[in-house]
Amino acid sequence: MVTAVEPKETSKSPSVSHRRDDLSSRLPLRAAQYVRMSTEHQRYSTENQSDAIGRYALERGFEIVRTYEDAGRSGLNIDGRQGLQNLLADIEGRRADFSVVLVYDVSRWGRFPDSDEAAFYEYRCRAAGVNVIYCAEQFENDGSIGSDVQKVVKRRMAAEYSRELSVKVFAGQKRLIExxxxxxxxxxxxxxxxxxxxxxxxxxxxxxxxxxxxxxxxxxxxxxxxxxxxxxxxxxxxxxxxQLNESEIADRLNRQGIRTDLGRLWTRGTVxxxxxxxxxxxxxxxxxxxxxxxxxxxxxxxxxxxxxxxxxxxxxxxxxxxxxxxxxxxxxRRMTDAEMLELLRRILDRKGALSGLLIDETDDCPSSGSFQRRFGSLVRAYQLVGYTPERDYAYIGINRALRRLHPTVIAEVIDGLKRFGGRVSRDESSELLIVNDEFSVSAVIARCRETAAGKLRWRVRLERSLLPDITVAVRMDGSNIAARDYLILPTVYMDEPVLRLHEYNGISIDSYLFDTLEPLFEMAERISLKEVA
Incomplete structure (x- = not known):
């Protein structure tokens, strides 16, 4: 049962109870609800949260006009929590048509390891004129000393719960591995x-x-x-x-038509x-x-x-x-430290940047792991050759490698379409693939970026000026060596020039994600009228 203790009046700010004394003489306050569920307890399901918030709103005279939801999302950080991000964006963008946000309890707002982060997001709401109310907590979030102290304690308890759970999960996984x-x-x-x-x-x-x-x-x-x-x-x-090196082995496998477990071409890195x-x-x-x-x-x-x-x-x-x-x-071992660093300098001079991918894809070069073991870390090796990775420029080498990969992707698409009986021509001016003289296909490669919190992100640039019927976006994996999956997107979703993708994007986008290109190839298949009949 959800209960609440009415706060005492303070001289610093008006209490929630004071603002509600005259509810009968005015319209209900418009409110949004924020619900989040990870996977730890059924009692925290978004439906249960909404039911409790609904009862609270009815008792206190709120009208819920918006719902922001993060289902199956961890509360440890804000990355991937699109619901909370949209809530903050609407409030700070002055698009909110509500004056309060109702949340089940402090842990649903987040289990941030740094409790100040939870306070920061709440402050951003309050600074824009929208208060946050925790419906199942035994305090009113009214700015009083008592409520502030209890919030700090609750936030630390939420963070400690995650830490203890992490330790228990790690111990369990360790035991299963052993x-x-x-x-x-x-x-x-x-x-x-x-x-x-x-x-x-x-x-x-x-x-x-x-x-x-x-x-x-x-x-x-x-x-x-x-x-x-x-x-x-x-x-x-x-x-x-x-005595073949990895690149030679990869070339031999590709010539023999052997593909990786994901159905992709072999590279030096995958070998x-x-x-x-x-x-x-x-x-x-x-x-x-x-x-x-x-x-x-x-x-x-x-x-x-x-x-x-x-x-x-x-x-x-x-x-x-x-x-x-x-x-x-x-x-x-054959190389001295100086020889390995000299090789690293040559890669830097040739590529303009350094990364584990560039090292691993360079023939007759020790692996990135060898540099890590020899010098303690890749960053340390980079520093010894005078290179400091910068967030804005470290991707140059990766982009060059992906540009070299693009013709291979196009060839793979053409081969697959033909294998299913399709006729494929290529428009030299636009580089679009025309299939069976019926629909056009554009193929792009989306580099994988990793956020500071370790989340994977992709940006897919759409050829809006060409308006292909189908855009095939190859989402690269975290190493940017192999494809992770394929987005086969119809033109109807090309409202924006750039599509920003997360690991999980909701059914409207993820329903077009596939492990292979087979669904695209099947679109080119020709079926006889007799078979159809």
Missing amino acids: LGFRQGGPPGFGLRRQLVDERGNSKGLLDRQQHKSIQTDRVILVPGPSEEAQTVTRIYRDFVDG HQVLINEKYIGHNVWNRGSFKLKQRRVRNGPEAWIRADNVFEPIVDRTLYDTAQAIIEARC
Whole structure:
């Protein structure tokens, strides 16, 4: 049951109760409600919050005219919370047609690790003339000393709850890793995720983006189709026995028509990841990187990794794997610090910038991980060659690499359309693809950007002047080496020149996101009238 204690009058500001004494003589106060649910408790569902807020509004004489919602969103930061962002934008943009915001309790406003951040967002509302009221708290948010003290305590309690939960979750995940169970992430080329029950009995394979639904079920890695497992072994053999480098192996795989587990072309970086990942010899390694309390992504050193050896069925012989690691390490060991830094300077002179991607895609160069191990961090190596990454310019090298990737994407689209029986021509002036003389397609690549809080963002530039019928936007992954997914967007959504995408954008956009380009290719398929009949 929602209860509230009427505040005492203060000389500093009028109380909420005083402002409501004459409710019977005027119209109800217009209010907006803000509801947020993470995943921790059903009692915090947005429906339950709305019901409680509705009862509070009825008792206090408020009329709810707007709802701002963040469903399935963490309260640890504001990134990804579009509802709260829209609320603040409407209030500060003077578009709000309400004078108060009703929130279930302090924790729904946020569980910010820094309680001052929660106070900051509330202050922004109040400075624009809109008060925030917490309906289920035992205090009125009236500016009195008592309410301010209780708010500070509640905010710290909300933050401490998240910290304690993070510690418990980490301990649980660590225990599962040590028991040999997989924790998150795609299996990788040549491997599959197998669902097992609490007794270890197989319940079948999980497809991409499928998840376990029973709490006691677990996931392990098993070898995938034999042809994929053989390809993994051949990658190691070509590298060790054939003395081919990663770029040469990638070219060979692409010429043979072999694609990655995501159906994409191989690159030096994707081959290198196969060569260095211990899961191919049956080891379970976790916590290489962390993102605690969604504040800052950290790359952990080997001493912080959680591991369990020999818990999965291996694909690659251990001796072959160790030989490959020795070759990779030797590439770094052969060079002195001065030689490695000189190589870094040459990359900088040639590319105009430095990044892990540029290093990993440079032939006959130690990997970015080798530079990290040798100099402590990439940033330290950059500093030693006189390069300071700047937020505004560090993307230059990535953009160059993506421009080189664009012809490959166009070729992939054309090949797929033709494979489904479509006729494709290319308009040389506009570079649009004309399919079956029926519709036009524009292909763009969207670079992945990471916010300070570790969130992924994309900007898709739309060719509004050309107005293609379909825009295919390739959303790159966090490393900007491989495609993450594909946005197949009809012209009707091209109201703006730039589309700003988050990891999750709501059904109106995410319904056009696909793991492959097959839905586009199927649009070009020709079906005989007899088959249709």
